[in-house]
Amino acid sequence: MRPIAEVRATILGTVRVVGSETTDIQGAVGRILAEPVVAAHDVPSFANSAMDGFAVRASDVSTPDAVLEILEDVPAGQVASVAVGEGQAVKIMTGAPMPDGADTVVRVEDTEEMAGKVRIATAPERGTAVRLPGGDVAAGTTVFGKGTRLSEAHVGVLATLGVVAPVVARRPRVAVMSTGDELVPADTDELAPGLIRDSNRPMLLSLVAGAGAEAVDMGNVPDDADSLRAALGQAAVEADAIVTSGGVSMGEFDVTKMVLRDDSDVDFFPVAMKPGKPQAFGTLGGTPFFGLPGNPVSVLVSFEQFMRPALLAMQGAGALLRPRVMGVAAEDLVSDPAKEEFIRVVFLDDSATPTVAQTGGSGSHVLSGAANADAFAVLPVDVEKVPKGEPVILELFRAVETRTVRGD
Ligand code: AMP
Numbered sequence: 001m002r003p004i005a006e007v008r009a010t011i012l013g014t015v016r017v018v019g020s021e022t023t024d025i026q027g028a029v030g031r032i033l034a035e036p037v038v039a040a041h042d043v044p045s046f047a048n049s050a051m052d053g054f055a056v057r058a059s060d061v062s063t064p065d066a067v068l069e070i071l072e073d074v075p076a077g078q079v080a081s082v083a084v085g086e087g088q089a090v091k092i093m094t095g096a097p098m099p100d101g102a103d104t105v106v107r108v109e110d111t112e113e114m115a116g117k118v119r120i121a122t123a124p125e126r127g128t129a130v131r132l133p134g135g136d137v138a139a140g141t142t143v144f145g146k147g148t149r150l151s152e153a154h155v156g157v158l159a160t161l162g163v164v165a166p167v168v169a170r171r172p173r174v175a176v177m178s179t180g181d182e183l184v185p186a187d188t189d190e191l192a193p194g195l196i197r198d199s200n201r202p203m204l205l206s207l208v209a210g211a212g213a214e215a216v217d218m219g220n221v222p223d224d225a226d227s228l229r230a231a232l233g234q235a236a237v238e239a240d241a242i243v244t245s246g247g248v249s250m251g252e253f254d255v256t257k258m259v260l261r262d263d264s265d266v267d268f269f270p271v272a273m274k275p276g277k278p279q280a281f282g283t284l285g286g287t288p289f290f291g292l293p294g295n296p297v298s299v300l301v302s303f304e305q306f307m308r309p310a311l312l313a314m315q316g317a318g319a320l321l322r323p324r325v326m327g328v329a330a331e332d333l334v335s336d337p338a339k340e341e342f343i344r345v346v347f348l349d350d351s352a353t354p355t356v357a358q359t360g361g362s363g364s365h366v367l368s369g370a371a372n373a374d375a376f377a378v379l380p381v382d383v384e385k386v387p388k389g390e391p392v393i394l395e396l397f398r399a400v401e402t403r404t405v406r407g408d
């Protein structure tokens, strides 16, 4: 059995970065920068007040209870018409530019206004409550490097800098198909005996989209060599990557394996992982091909371990792997020591090292258990058991705020 890291390295060594394009910033979340974003100007671009209050000269308020003459009011968006001289102040709102001459802002709570004058109760340090130019971003600096995956906050910064058409990686087009004569579409009302609804394809289409790629639904391909050959041939031409589920293990109707094992650049191999041991990877006419197993939890785990990093790499991402943190086992967690095991677990508390319990058992068909999970507990090769109360590695494979609400 091949180690996960070795398989992933092979995959990452095979995939290539796709081209780039511009996007509008409203569609930029999840996209990956293909060029760095360099600040054309300082942010803030001018010194401004961090508070509603009075712009003063620190030298005038070196002791409490100084009384100053109020020159004018400056709301945000306006500029003071006069400079602040000795013994003078300007009433200023948050975000308004600092008037010439003033170097300090006294918040309104520390002042008392009376007939054109203001008493300053405190003796603030020079520069208090003043936001300096470049204090957020300095002109000319690289704010975000190439390979950054953009989040909502990145969108805000891009807008601040006037970068409304960032250059990002093109979305890789990923052809998604299921294989299996037992599969019927999810919108089938009545299931004939022996048939099941195709769950891998909708899940994979969503997983692919979640990795920033464009998922192309190629449907379910029956367990028939000619149908599969035709579908794969079309996908290899149209897509940047292909993913199938099912048909890669030892069964007699494992058509994916029958079609690709011999005369193609696709390898079929066991990986030291559970679930997801049988895997296929290679290229079809130069297009990366991922042959995932059929069981739905195996699909999820192998997508996470192999395909998600590959799709991110195809977009030039700087970070490919999910974060891992430590938790505590609420019960004994057992594993096959020959394999790296990904046990689906729920958080029992919201602490920094959450206590976790297994959800849905170990069957690779129990997708509801994976859906109810907050993380994978990762038991590396050679680990047989993490006993109750002991630390365990958690891989956060989705946003924790999507936690399933349990109860009735
Ligand atoms: P296979 O490797 O093709 O023998 O599939 C292994 C198991 O996964 C079988 O129980 C299949 O019915 C199931 N399976 C395969 N593809 C899908 C799918 N698209 N949706 C749900 N279950 C599937």
Ligand code: MG
Residues within 6 Å of the ligand: 179, 180, 181, 246, 247, 253, 254, 294
């Ligand atoms: Mg099958």
